[in-house]
Amino acid sequence: MTRVETRHAIHPDQARTMGTEELRRHFHVADLFADGEIRLVYTHYDRVVVGAAVPKGNDLVLDKVEVTKTSTFLERRELGIVNIGDPGTVSAGGQTHELDRGDVLYVGMGSGPVTFSGGGRYYLVSAPAHRSCPTRLIRPADSREVNLGELETSNKRTINQFIHPEVIESCQLTMGYTTLHGGSCWNTMPAHVHDRRMEAYLYFNLDKDQRVFHLMGEPTETRHLVVKNEEGAISPPWSIHAGAGTGSYSFVWAMAGENTDFTDMDMVAMETIR
Known part of the structure; x- marks a missing residue:
């Protein structure tokens, strides 16, 4: 079963007027991971x-998705997959790949239909593509690791870049994840924007009662x-x-655009943020 939701683009002037529920309806992404289903959110931010x-013991196939109006989902798209669950397999283009937790x-x-199997919980990000690049499995040891921040400023973190120009070739998609160290x-922060690209986030490795306050909006709003x-x-x-x-957490980041x-x-100076 595949379920698709569409999110339209919002002008910043409109976002300034939104209350909590309206902000969440347009920008918050919940209930993606459902046993035995593929769930997708089609955004109008760079498409x-x-x-x-989540296969949960049964194969799931991502193939034709009506909203794209193509014969297969990947006919004119590329796809990044992060396994945040138990080991599983993903098959595409005549190849089967074994993904452990943390693999991308x-x-x-x-590449045609994509089949998800095993115990994986697969997070997906797809962007339009104008050329085909080789399919590749990247394990954490093969990613580009960047360490930033300090415990004294509560932001010591490790960034693992997977779909990145210095790791593999892609058309326009970049993807990886960041892990906050204990005590951070x-x-x-300091924050930034990149007007030439949109970005999407998935927060994971949180305990049941933990929460993340995701900051968004224009720097002065x-x-x-x-x-x-x-x-x-x-x-x-x-x-x-x-x-x-x-508490500490991890998040997948993915970008597409110019x-x-x-x-x-x-970059946004701290004195600018309101």
Whole structure:
């Protein structure tokens, strides 16, 4: 079973007027992980799709999705997959890949149906593509690791870059995840925006009663979303994206848009944020 929801793009002027429930309806992503289902959210931000597949003992196939109006989902798209669950397999383009927890699979345009099996909890991000790049499995040891922050400022974290120009070739999708170290809770502060790319987040590795306050909005008109484990946020190009949790956590980040330059960002001075 595949379920698809559509999210339309929101102008920043409109976002300024939104209350909590309206903000959550447009930018908060919940209930992606459902046993025996593929659930997708089709956004009008660079036509990025976020979703999840949870086989739970039965194969799930991502093939034709009506909203894309193509014969197969990947006919003109590329796909990034992160397994945040138990080991499983993903098959595409005549190849089967074994994904352990934390592994990332990049699937190139034109790979045909994608089959999810085993005990995995697969988080999915897809972007339109104009050329096909080789499908490749990237394990954490093969990712580009960047360590940032300090315990003294509560933001010591490790960034693992998987779908990234210095790791593998993709068309426009970049993807990886960040892990906060014990005793740290802040990420991406001072904040930034990148007007040339949208971004999507999935927060995971949170205990049941933990929450992350995801900061969004224009730098001078900030808003927030409260998210729990395995929930996410859609971040428009005009929005900051930072957060603080009630404990340590991890989050998957993915971007698509004008370029794949991870450092292409417009920094926001602390005195500017309101």
